[in-house]
Amino acid sequence: MASPEVCVVAIDIGTTATRYAYSLKHDYMSDPGKIVLNCDWPDGKNRYIHPKAPTCVLLKPDKSFHSFGLEAACQYTDLCEENEQDDWYFFQNFKTTLCNTMKLRRSHTIPDITGKKSLPARDVFAHIITYLKDDMVENVRKTIEHVDDDFFRWVLTVPDLWDVGAKTIIQEAALQSGIKEQNLIIALQSEAAVQFCDTLPEVEKQETGTEYMVLHIGAKSVDVTVQRTFGDRNQEKMFQNSDTILGGILTEDSFFAFLAEIFGTDVMRNFTTKCTWSAFDLIKDFEVKKRKITNVDSNPVKMSMPCRLFEMCENEFGTSIREHIEHTLYKGRIRTTADKLLVDLDIFKNVFTLPIKSAVGYINNLFKTDACKNVSTLLLVGGFFECILIQDAIRKNFPDKRIIIPEDSGLAVVKGAVLFGHSPPSVRYRVLRFTYGISTTRKFEPGDPIDNKVIVRDEEFCRGIFTKHVGIGQTVAIGETFETKKYRPLHKKPKSVTVRIFISSEDNPRYTTSPFSQLLGAIDVPLSSGAGENTVIEVRMKFLDTELICEACEENSTSVSANLRFPESENSDYDLKKNSEADIVLH
Structure with missing residues (x-):
C-alpha cells in the first residue's frame, strides 16, 4: 500500500541549465527550508556533482531518448569526433522559441543544433521531463518503499513571458511523460521566486x-x-x-x-x-x-x-x-x-x-x-x-x-517552486502578453479598410472591428471573470451569432484584419426564436493557468463556452465578404 505522504518535486528547465529539488510533507511542516537538491548528474565519464545540469538532450536517429545534460553533450561530442552525428538529434538553448509569439501552435517544432532537423517542442520537453521524473522517483525509492504516482506532486516552472499556448505545450509534455494532471502544477518563475524570498x-x-x-x-x-x-x-x-x-x-x-x-x-x-x-x-x-x-x-x-x-x-x-x-x-x-x-x-x-x-x-x-x-x-x-x-x-x-x-540566489526559483507546491498562494496573477477581444461590426467610417465594407439593409458597415476586452500588460488574477460586455446581432432575424475571439500584440488594435492580430477561436451562440436586432448577447472572459475560457450567451440564457489555448492556424476561414449574417455589434 502506498504511503499517503506527499513529496513535492519542482522541476526548473531553464534556457541553459536545469535543476530539480524536492521535500517531503513532514519535513516541510517541521522546517520549510529543508529542501533536497539533486546534485548528482552523469556527465558521460564520471559523476557531475552540481545543483544544475546543462539543458541539452540527445535523441537517437529513431527519435528515442539517449541522454541528458553533460552526458548528452559528451556523447554528441564523441559522435562529432567520429563524424557520425548527422542522423542524431542534439538540442540546446531551445526554450526561448516558445516565448511571446502569437504564431505558436500545438505542432510547434524546434530545430536541433544543426538547424537542419527539427522535432515537436512537446516531444523534446517530454523526453527531458520523463528523464528527470524517472531519476527523481528512483532516488526516492532508495529510501522509501511502496510509493505510487499519487505520492508525488510535480511543480514545473515556466517563464512569465510564456503565453497560454507555450504553457499548454509544457503541460502536455508533462502528461506525456506519465505525470497525472491532478498531480501537476504549472508555476511562473516569478511566483516561485517570490515564494522563496518571502521566507527570508x-x-x-x-x-x-x-x-x-x-x-x-x-x-x-x-x-x-x-x-x-x-x-x-x-x-x-x-x-x-x-x-x-x-x-x-x-x-x-x-x-x-x-x-x-x-x-x-x-x-x-x-x-x-x-x-x-x-x-x-x-x-x-x-x-x-x-x-x-x-x-x-x-x-x-x-x-x-x-x-x-x-x-x-x-x-x-x-x-x-x-x-x-x-x-x-x-x-x-x-x-x-x-x-x-x-x-x-x-x-x-x-x-x-x-x-x-x-x-x-x-x-x-x-x-x-x-x-x-x-x-x-x-x-x-x-x-x-x-x-x-x-x-x-x-x-x-x-x-x-x-x-x-540571498545565498542561494541561483536556486531561488527551484526552491521557491517546492514551497509553492506545498502551499500555493490563494490568489495568483498573470501579466497578459497580448490584448484579447472579439470581432464586431459597426457603421462604416472614413478611413476604414474598403475590404472590410459590407452592405446590410442598404447601409455600409465595417466588419472586423477589434473590440477590446482585456489589454496587453494588464495584471489579471487567475480565475477572475472580467466585466461582461454586451452586444447585439447585426441582422434583424438571426438564428445564431458567432463570437470570434482575437488576440493582438498591440495595446489598442483597431481591426482584427491587422497583421498584428490573430484569430484565437470562435463560439457559435444559438438564439431564441424571437431574437432580433435588439437581442442582447453577453460575452465574458476568464483566464486560467493554461487556457482562456470565453463564455457567450443570449441575455438570461444558458451560456456557450470555449476553452482556448492556441490560435487557429489561419484567419482565412473568416471571409469578410461572406457570412455576415452571424455578426454582432456593440450594444
Whole structure:
C-alpha cells in the first residue's frame, strides 16, 4: 500500500541549465527550508556533482531518448569526433522559441543544433521531463518503499513571458511523460521566486507598509514583482512585469565574444557546435570565476582551456597558440601556460561591462515608474546575480536602496517552486502578453479598410472591428471573470451569432484584419426564436493557468463556452465578404 505522504518535486528547465529539488510533507511542516537538491548528474565519464545540469538532450536517429545534460553533450561530442552525428538529434538553448509569439501552435517544432532537423517542442520537453521524473522517483525509492504516482506532486516552472499556448505545450509534455494532471502544477518563475524570498528572515522582519521588489533575472528573461507588507507576514502584490532585454545569457555571450576575439569567430563556432562537452566544461569554469572575482583583486585570472580549442585554433591559423595570441589585440595582456589562459584582471572585467550597464539601466528605469517609486528594498535572485562584480555595481548605483541577495540566489526559483507546491498562494496573477477581444461590426467610417465594407439593409458597415476586452500588460488574477460586455446581432432575424475571439500584440488594435492580430477561436451562440436586432448577447472572459475560457450567451440564457489555448492556424476561414449574417455589434 502506498504511503499517503506527499513529496513535492519542482522541476526548473531553464534556457541553459536545469535543476530539480524536492521535500517531503513532514519535513516541510517541521522546517520549510529543508529542501533536497539533486546534485548528482552523469556527465558521460564520471559523476557531475552540481545543483544544475546543462539543458541539452540527445535523441537517437529513431527519435528515442539517449541522454541528458553533460552526458548528452559528451556523447554528441564523441559522435562529432567520429563524424557520425548527422542522423542524431542534439538540442540546446531551445526554450526561448516558445516565448511571446502569437504564431505558436500545438505542432510547434524546434530545430536541433544543426538547424537542419527539427522535432515537436512537446516531444523534446517530454523526453527531458520523463528523464528527470524517472531519476527523481528512483532516488526516492532508495529510501522509501511502496510509493505510487499519487505520492508525488510535480511543480514545473515556466517563464512569465510564456503565453497560454507555450504553457499548454509544457503541460502536455508533462502528461506525456506519465505525470497525472491532478498531480501537476504549472508555476511562473516569478511566483516561485517570490515564494522563496518571502521566507527570508530579512523579508519577514520588514515593517508593515514596506514596498519591496523581487527582481529575478534568468538566462534570457527578467521578472519583476513589487509587493507591500501589511502585517502578520502577509504581502499584497502591487506590480508585476517581465521582459527579455537582458539575462544571464548576456554574460555568457559576452564571454564567448571575448574568446572569439582571441581564437577567431569560425574557430569558436566550430568548437561550440562540435565539442559540446568541452564547451560546457568551459562555461563551468567561467561560472566559478565570475562568482569569485572581486573589484579588490589584482592577480590575473587563470582559466582552464579545453585542449581541443587550442588545437582547432592552431590548425586554423597554422601557428602555435602562444604565437597566435601575440598577433591579437591582447598581446602582452593574455598569456598561456599548458592548458591555462592567464588573463589580466581588467580585460576579464570587461566581459561584464555590457551586462552591468544593461542591468543598472533596467533597474533605474523601473524606479522611475509610478509602480516602483516607493520601493525601498530590492531582492535580487537568479544566477545572473551570483557574480560579485554585478552585485557590487547594483549596490554602488542604488545606495539609497536596501539590497538583499540571498545565498542561494541561483536556486531561488527551484526552491521557491517546492514551497509553492506545498502551499500555493490563494490568489495568483498573470501579466497578459497580448490584448484579447472579439470581432464586431459597426457603421462604416472614413478611413476604414474598403475590404472590410459590407452592405446590410442598404447601409455600409465595417466588419472586423477589434473590440477590446482585456489589454496587453494588464495584471489579471487567475480565475477572475472580467466585466461582461454586451452586444447585439447585426441582422434583424438571426438564428445564431458567432463570437470570434482575437488576440493582438498591440495595446489598442483597431481591426482584427491587422497583421498584428490573430484569430484565437470562435463560439457559435444559438438564439431564441424571437431574437432580433435588439437581442442582447453577453460575452465574458476568464483566464486560467493554461487556457482562456470565453463564455457567450443570449441575455438570461444558458451560456456557450470555449476553452482556448492556441490560435487557429489561419484567419482565412473568416471571409469578410461572406457570412455576415452571424455578426454582432456593440450594444
